[in-house]
Amino acid sequence: MVASIALPRLMRIGAGASRLLPEILGQLGLSRPFVVTDPYLVSSGRTDTLLERLASAGARGTIFSETVPDPTVASVEAALAALKAGDFDCVVGFGGGSPMDTAKAVAVLARHGGHMRDYKAPRLQDEPGLPIVAIPTTAGTGSEATRFTIVTDETSDEKMLCIGLAYLPVAALVDYELTLTKPKRLSADTGIDALTHAIEAYVSRKSNLFSDGLALQAMRLIAPNLRRVWTDPSDRAAREAMMLGATQAGIAFSNASVALVHGMSRPIGAHFHVAHGLSNAMLLPVVTAFSAPAAVARYAACARAM
Ligand SMILES: [Fe+2]
Structure with missing residues (x-):
């Protein structure tokens, strides 16, 4: 079997990695980012800091913060209208899954046109849109680190999965210090x-030796640290492990697959x-009970890793 692997071209991982945005944009020859974020990150002052850093490096960023949890077709269209009103050469997704997924969607729509529904799986969108950081x-x-985005069609309550290399960020800045202020509830939900x-990714029939290594390492990092970040949100070592584990798990499932939990979720x-x-x-508990008999060795390896 030949495993097909796709990864961000550049990654920076560790405390302060997010401060390297101007340098990364410079390496990619980009200077006019459309920054998709959320209202919380604006109110916390983090977006101002980001814009100041960009400006001091000669880059001109514009903030769009009207994203919503579980992005909808309407919220993506609002972001697209703001992007089209300016002159941008890339899209930066700054936030949790919702800003990043919105950034991915507008990066593709801006270059290829049409409506979000046109891009729903099984369509494969490999032809690149605007570069995504x-x-x-x-x-x-x-x-x-994934080649997916998910946008909800609010008229039908359908979460549309969109797949293709166009959604894979060209660069990822993985900075656990950004998670130190995450509320407990959010830490628990996102950690699970x-x-x-x-x-x-590990129990998927599409797993491969490359994704297996990352999936097991992600379990080793996440399992012992999930309760630690919930108990003490300022535990830097646990936050760092969770962040690295989440990125490794993302790479693992982007290059293998998710399975029944996500299909039903x-x-x-x-x-x-x-x-x-x-x-x-x-x-997760009921799907594991249902699936384990068909892949005992795989689930046993997960248990040992955790
Ligand atoms: Fe997920």
Whole structure:
């Protein structure tokens, strides 16, 4: 079997990695970023800091912060209108899964046109859109390293999965210091999401030796540190482990697959508006009980890793 692997071209991982955005944009020959973020990151002053850093490096950034949790077609169209009103050469997704997924969607729509529904799987969108740089502020989605985005069609309550290399960020800045202020509830939900990515990538029929190594390492990092970040949000070592684990789990499932938990989690989230990690948490025990007999050795390896 030949494994097909796709990764961000540049990654910076560790404390302060997000401060390297101007340098990374320079390496990529980019200077006019459209920064997609959320209202919390604006109110916390983090976006001002980011813009100041860009300006001091001669880059001109513009902030779009009207993203919503679980991005909708309407919220993506609002972002697209703002992008089209300016002159940008790349999109930066700065935030949790929702800003990053919105950034991915507008990067493709801006270059290829059409409507979000046109891009729904099984369509494969490999032809690149605008370059995407991802800066996650949660340890969960792994979206900074995946070739997926998910947008909800609010008219039908459908979470549309969109797949292709066009959604894979060209660069990812993985800075655990951005997660130190994450509320407990968000730490729990996003952490379970990351753990589920790792387990599902490992038990997937599409797993391969490359994804296996990252999935197991992600489980080793996430399992002992999830409760630690919930108990003490300022535990830097645990935050660092969670962030690295979430990114590794993202790479693992982007190059293998997720499985039944995510397949069922999407419709539950769309219909009942349950946080993605929480619906994963509800499903993981029952899906594991259902699936384990068909892949005993694989689930046993997960248990040993955790
Ligand atoms: Fe997920």
